[in-house]
Amino acid sequence: MLDSLGHYVYALLDPETNEIFYVGKARATKNGMLNLRPTAHFKGGKNSDKLTRINEIRERGFSDEDMILILRHNLRSDEEALTVEAAVIDALGKQNLTNINSCLLYTSDAADDSLRV
Numbered sequence: 001m002l003d004s005l006g007h008y009v010y011a012l013l014d015p016e017t018n019e020i021f022y023v024g025k026a027r028a029t030k031n032g033m034l035n036l037r038p039t040a041h042f043k044g045g046k047n048s049d050k051l052t053r054i055n056e057i058r059e060r061g062f063s064d065e066d067m068i069l070i071l072r073h074n075l076r077s078d079e080e081a082l083t084v085e086a087a088v089i090d091a092l093g094k095q096n097l098t099n100i101n102s103c104l105l106y107t108s109d110a111a112d113d114s115l116r117v
Contacts, residue, residue, distance in 0.1 A: 007081040008073040009088060010038045012050070014057055015066040021053050021098050023071075023088045025081040038068050050098035 005028065012022040026038060042054060042064040057067060071088060075081045089099065 005070065005073040007075040007078055009071045009075070009081055009084045011069045011071055011088070012038070012041060012054070012067045013069050014053070015062050016057075016060065020069070020092060021096075022050050023085055023092065023097060023099060025078075025085040027078065027081065039064060042067075048098065048100065050100075053098060 005026075007025070007027040009023065009025045011020040011024075013020045022041065024038065024041075041050060044051065054064075054067065058064075072081075072084050075084060089097065
């Protein structure tokens with residue numbers, strides 16, 4: 001399913017409480033192959049608040065797929081996906097999320113073509 005979404009914004013959430021703890025964006029690959037960006041969060045890596053939260057949810061019996069929520073899909077461009085991602089992060093409050101990096105929001109007014117959100 002993720003390969004047919006075009007540019008999209010997704011959230012990772014606790015399926016028991018519906019609390020969103022991470023927001024990200026992704027897109028179908030240029031050759032139309034499946035985009036696994038949302039599922040990459042579940043593979044481990046460095047210890048983080050996000051991974052701790054994922055493992056706590058797994059221990060309660062939920063699957064990785066239970067944690068993925070597609071917020072918007074078939075967005076026209078990466079810039080549109082960035083705008084939606086930034087708006088969702090802003091609405092939820094970055095302090096309430098496990099996102100480590102700030103979202104980069106494209107804007108032609110910025111001197112370096114980006115603005116930290």
